[in-house]
Amino acid sequence: MALARFAALLAFRQLRHRALASLAALAGVAVAVMLMLVQVGFRNGLYDSALALPRALAADLVLVSPGYRALTFSPPWFPRAALRDAAGVAGVAETASLYAYSSQVRSPETGANLSVWLLGIDPAARVLDLPEVVAAQRALSVPETALLDRLSRQEFRAVVDQVTREGLARLPIYAPSADLAPVVTVRGLFTLGPSFTIDGALLVSDLTLHATLGVPLDRVSIGLVRLEPGARPDAVAAAIAARIEGRARVMTRAAYQEEERHFYASRTPIGVIFNVGLLVGVAVGVVFILQVLNGLVDANLPEYAVLLAQGYRPAFLAAVVAQAAVAIALVTYLPALGLALGVTGAASGITRLPIGLHPGDMAMVLALSLGMAAVAAGLAMLRLRRADPLELFG
Amino acid sequence: MTAPLAALRDIGHGFGSGAQRRAVLRGITLDLHAGEFVALTGPSGSGKTTLLTLLGALRVPEEGDLRLLGQDLRGLDARALGALRRRIGFVFQRHHLLRSLSVLENVEAALHGQPDADPARDRAAALAMLEAVGLGGRGADSTARLSGGEQQRVAVARALVRRPALVLADEPTASLDGRSGRAVVSLLADLTRGRDCAVVMGTHDERCLDLVTRRLHMEDGVLKQG
Incomplete structure (x- = not known):
């Protein structure tokens, strides 16, 4: 010693x-x-x-396209019919759709185009477990209404300030197929956070998304499945997989998040x-x-x-x-x-x-x-x- | 008569092999007894250092028998040689004190490796030894604050604090002025006198030879009584 x-x-x-x-x-x-x-x-x-968005999903099980690799830009879609079929499986309480498309908005301050996620949801459905979204999502029923992620990059600072100050701000969306740039009105803020690839996020109703970008609503980006109390996620996932016959991949919430993390850890440079x-x-x-x-x-x-x-x-x-x-x-x-x-x-x-x-x-x-x-x-x-x-x- | 502390019989040792081989020690026979203060003199290359390293259990002789402190050196492994060296005190030409430790800690360091180490007793022994070499009250000092002679006195205290049976000093005065050198050798002689201990000092310094009890002279690897 x-x-x-x-x-x-x-x-x-x-x-x-x-x-x-x-x-x-x-x-x-x-x-x-x-x-x-x-x-x-x-x-x-x-x-x-x-993982900010995957973590916010109000789901026990997640359905994605068979070709889906990660929630970047505009992920591949799967048919909404598969989600409807999943809703009929024993143990499933309810389902919901999330539409995720990358787009661009024009900065009202500089006029520069900024990359943005346009997230479309049914304003009456529970899709994102984010308190500010839950409180304000009914307002999205009004056409061309949007909520903006307050943690969007600095370039969105002027919009965030304007919404905070005046309660609304207008934001032109870049839509190459439209003669005039559609404009959404931001009437509230929520908290999600930017990613390495996207500057900000706008939450709109599925109908506004359809009207703005022209995307068909039978093409779902992420399908959300909530289970009845006591239902076993793995067993229900297996039953859904059998029912939808390869039209979508079904994963538990934890497996989905791990797959997202793994994608960035080992599949991206x-x-x-x-x-x-x-x-x-x-x-x-x-x-x-x-x-x-x-x-x-x-x-x-x-x-x-x-x-x-x-x-x-x-x-x-x-x-x-x-x-x-x-x-x-x-x-x-x-x-x-x-x-x-x-x-x-x-x-x-x-x-x-x-x-x-x-x-x-x-x-x-x-x-x-x-x-x-x-x-x-x-x-x-x-x-x-x-x-x-x-x-x-x- | 008591058994010698070191008994060397017809010791031979050399370096290199084949045509390159050079014999450094030849036919060395010698007994060292407790109470002796031996000066080992001779020109450079005469084999003094090799003989000291054999007596320090740092080498095993190639030829002849060497019993050191009752043990035959041949057949001892590294651990046993290390244990044997704990009963031997070394004073080198340079003090080689641990500069990051205080004077007292340097002396204590010689005791930490002992199998029966006891912190309180060791500290008391180290303080007493510093007192004995005239550095009482300097224990807390950094070694850098000491003169060359004082540093060599700490080295002497470090060598003697374990009450070794054999002390080997290799040119202990070489890096000191005449007065400091004589003081160090005097100290070695005083502190080992009356103890069951022998001192062998390899030296070129003629000014200190009056302090020893026996002189051995080496030339070309052969030992001659002085």
């Missing part, structure tokens, strides 16, 4: 003694860890923004880029920690050799290096976390994306930092072989 305490004391003191000499490398470790945290924060922004960025951060962190540890070992080789001459075992020196590595990981983590919270907070404020760090992410990056420290310590221990008591003799 005394030996373990001494190893910890020696590791800490030697690190502190060389803190100034190692300052650049320690800063490098902190920056690498900060980059890892920021990557995770951005990845969260991607996942959370992509952006998800892969974040993961590669995380790995690059780990590699850079290992290099910087190794630099500190090698400096520590090189500066103390004769002293380590004296300890070996005194009967200390090489494992003791390995323990000193390992504890120094752990100390580096812990000492650099806190400033890195502080910086990362600042960067992700600023990025979230600018983009309005849900960029941020969850406690689990912080713990994961801390674990990765300790892993980096372990790898670097293992490499630095090879250098300890140069500590040789025989070299101390003149």
